[in-house]
Amino acid sequence: MDTLSPPIITSTLSIPYSNSSVLVRSHGLSSLILRKPRSPAANLSLISSRSSFTRASAVEHGKSSVSIDLSDPNWKRKYEREFEERFSIPHITDVFPDAEAIRSTFCLKMRSPTEEFVGGYPSDEEWHGYINNNDRVLLKVISYSSPTSAGAECIDSDCSWVEQWIHRAGPREKIYFRPEQVKAAIITCGGLCPGLNDVIRHIVITLEIYGVKNIVGIPFGYKGFSDKDLTEMPLSRKVVQNIHLSGGSLLGVSRGGPSVSEIVDSMEERGINMLFVLGGNGTHAGANAIHNECRKRKMKVAVVGVPKTIDNDILHMDKTFGFDTAVEEAQRAINSAYIEAHSAYHGIGIVKLMGRNSGFIAMQASLASGQVDICLIPEVPFNIHGPNGVLKHLKYLIETKGSAVICVAEGAGQNLLEKTNAKDASGNTILGDFGVHIQQETKKYFKEVSMPVDVKYIDPTYMIRAVRANASDGILCTVLGQNAVHGAFAGYSGITVGIINTHYAYLPIPEVIAYPKSVDPNSRMWHRCLTSTGQPDFI
Numbered sequence: 048m049d050t051l052s053p054p055i056i057t058s059t060l061s062i063p064y065s066n067s068s069v070l071v072r073s074h075g076l077s078s079l080i081l082r083k084p085r086s087p088a089a090n091l092s093l094i095s096s097r098s099s100f101t102r103a104s105a106v107e108h109g110k111s112s113v114s115i116d117l118s119d120p121n122w123k124r125k126y127e128r129e130f131e132e133r134f135s136i137p138h139i140t141d142v143f144p145d146a147e148a149i150r151s152t153f154c155l156k157m158r159s160p161t162e163e164f165v166g167g168y169p170s171d172e173e174w175h176g177y178i179n180n181n182d183r184v185l186l187k188v189i190s191y192s193s194p195t196s197a198g199a200e201c202i203d204s205d206c207s208w209v210e211q212w213i214h215r216a217g218p219r220e221k222i223y224f225r226p227e228q229v230k231a232a233i234i235t236c237g238g239l240c241p242g243l244n245d246v247i248r249h250i251v252i253t254l255e256i257y258g259v260k261n262i263v264g265i266p267f268g269y270k271g272f273s274d275k276d277l278t279e280m281p282l283s284r285k286v287v288q289n290i291h292l293s294g295g296s297l298l299g300v301s302r303g304g305p306s307v308s309e310i311v312d313s314m315e316e317r318g319i320n321m322l323f324v325l326g327g328n329g330t331h332a333g334a335n336a337i338h339n340e341c342r343k344r345k346m347k348v349a350v351v352g353v354p355k356t357i358d359n360d361i362l363h364m365d366k367t368f369g370f371d372t373a374v375e376e377a378q379r380a381i382n383s384a385y386i387e388a389h390s391a392y393h394g395i396g397i398v399k400l401m402g403r404n405s406g407f408i409a410m411q412a413s414l415a416s417g418q419v420d421i422c423l424i425p426e427v428p429f430n431i432h433g434p435n436g437v438l439k440h441l442k443y444l445i446e447t448k449g450s451a452v453i454c455v456a457e458g459a460g461q462n463l464l465e466k467t468n469a470k471d472a473s474g475n476t477i478l479g480d481f482g483v484h485i486q487q488e489t490k491k492y493f494k495e496v497s498m499p500v501d502v503k504y505i506d507p508t509y510m511i512r513a514v515r516a517n518a519s520d521g522i523l524c525t526v527l528g529q530n531a532v533h534g535a536f537a538g539y540s541g542i543t544v545g546i547i548n549t550h551y552a553y554l555p556i557p558e559v560i561a562y563p564k565s566v567d568p569n570s571r572m573w574h575r576c577l578t579s580t581g582q583p584d585f586i
């Protein structure tokens with residue numbers, strides 16, 4: 048919990064939260080869709096019809112549901128208070144109420160690492176450029192006037208405004224760790240993602256600015272905590288200076304690994320009291336479990352996550368680092384598929400992009416390229432065969448345009464493939480290869496209808512993931528890496544850092560990993576994609 052006074056909460060205007068009935072217009076068809084609560088984080092499931100806006104049920108991530116009685120004149124205030132509690136960020140003083148705070152050693156005017164601490168810590172007393180612990184960022188910024196507005200998330204029938212404030216990220220004036228007593232460790236887990244090295248680099252540089260000398264990298268993800276053959280990598284500005292110039296992770300990545308208690312045993316043995324964890328949903332679940340275990344053992348440790356996933360499937364954030372770069376690279380593959388298809392007689396280019404549960408890369412790359420005729424994502428059901436199927440439309444495209452480009456997200460069409468129940472080392476389901484499947488079905492179909500086609504299949508998956516971050520991701524990584532260190536020094540733990548409505552915020556880990564963020568088929572963005580491709584519904 049934050050140690051300072053609670054944020055200012057007002058509840059007079061109206062803004063929406065959870066979604067209800069949404070009018071969807073798709074290819075000339077209008078239909079009233081009652082959406083299920085997309086977000087337990089949004090915290091409210093909506094009632095079955097617009098006229099029954101009387102009670103909304105708050106879903107607490109698998110825990111018991113809290114019901115919000117909309118007839119209670121104070122329901123908004125109650126909701127806001129509950130929200131504030133849910134998004135409060137764990138602090139070292141929750142466990143160590145007497146933990147001493149000292150003036151920050153992160154001098155906002157200093158350009159080089161602090162050298163001497165004799166006689167007290169340097170601090171800039173004249174210019175106050177620190178973040179106040181009570182600064183907040185607004186999570187939702189659109190005031191929907193009706194539940195029928197595109198993307199509306201409403202609690203009541205008026206789409207009443209409910210304020211949802213989260214903690215602003217950045218350097219604090221008071222810190223809870225003495226730099227000379229810090230041993231900081233950085234770890235990268237899960238799959239690769241452009242920008243990992245940029246984040247590592249900025250964590251190290253910022254730690255050094257605070258005055259930390261003992262910084263290590265744990266090799267190959269959580270595995271590095273248990274595998275005796277893997278040794279810590281000492282890190283310094285000198286070591287990380289140019290690592291952002293190449294993709295991958297200086298430290299290596301892995302899936303699977305030791306149990307949480309083994310990891311915390313190892314942290315105790317090594318004397319690690321700051322842990323920076325770069326990874327996706329799974330890694331963050333691990334980081335939160337490590338944070339909880341450290342608290343249980345009364346260890347004064349800060350565990351801070353930096354969300355890493357090219358899939359962009361972390362809740363609440365504008366985007367995760369590496370996503371922009373992935374879209375840019377994916378565009379190149381789409382362009383090649385287009386050139387191949389366009390240059391062939393009856394050419395069909397198929398590109399498979401990453402996205403296990405979420406089709407963000409496929410959607411954005413399709414939009415960015417403007418060369419895609421059919422975009423298939425896991426969130427939107429479709430048929431391949433039949434009168435409304437993908438193949439029928441493909442035939443129409445060949446007849447009318449002479450060529451076509453299909454972009455598929457890896458998680459799309461899994462219901463059309465045989466299930467194997469295979470899992471990777473982290474317990475993630477290993478998906479069937481839908482890209483290969485649609486390629487084969489396309490060839491078969493056109494043979495059956497006796498139409499010659501030239502199918503070219505491109506799977507650029509690992510080429511996309513391995514590139515270095517582009518400029519925009521490079522900047523995002525810089526800010527996230529620096530803020531991760533500020534969060535740890537400020538005494539927060541069990542938190543992660545993200546960009547929210549263009550500002551930077553700290554969030555409690557469970558709120559961002561409650562479930563994977565996915566493309567909303569009713570969103571303006573998906574509709575823009577449909578407008579761009581011109582594809583019909585394949586159902």
Ligand SMILES: Nc1ncnc2c1ncn2[C@@H]1O[C@H](COP(=O)(O)OP(=O)(O)OP(=O)(O)O)[C@@H](O)[C@H]1O
Pocket residue numbers: 236237238239268269270301302303304307326327328329330331332333334336355356357358472473475
């Ligand atoms: N629920 C969990 N509790 C503790 N640790 C977990 C949990 N889920 C996954 N992990 C650990 O986190 C690490 C990374 O998980 P995973 O392979 O799912 O990647 P990820 O972080 O989700 O990233 P990506 O987006 O690349 O899939 C693994 O070492 C795994 O053992």
Ligand SMILES: O=P(O)(O)OC[C@H]1O[C@](O)(CO)[C@@H](O)[C@@H]1O
Pocket residue numbers: 237238239327356357358401402403404457471
């Ligand atoms: O082949 P790997 O390393 O297991 O990674 C594949 C997975 O990585 C992701 O990009 C997530 O990082 C998923 O979309 C994909 O399923």
Ligand SMILES: [Mg+2]
Pocket residue numbers: 237327328329
């Ligand atoms: Mg994952």
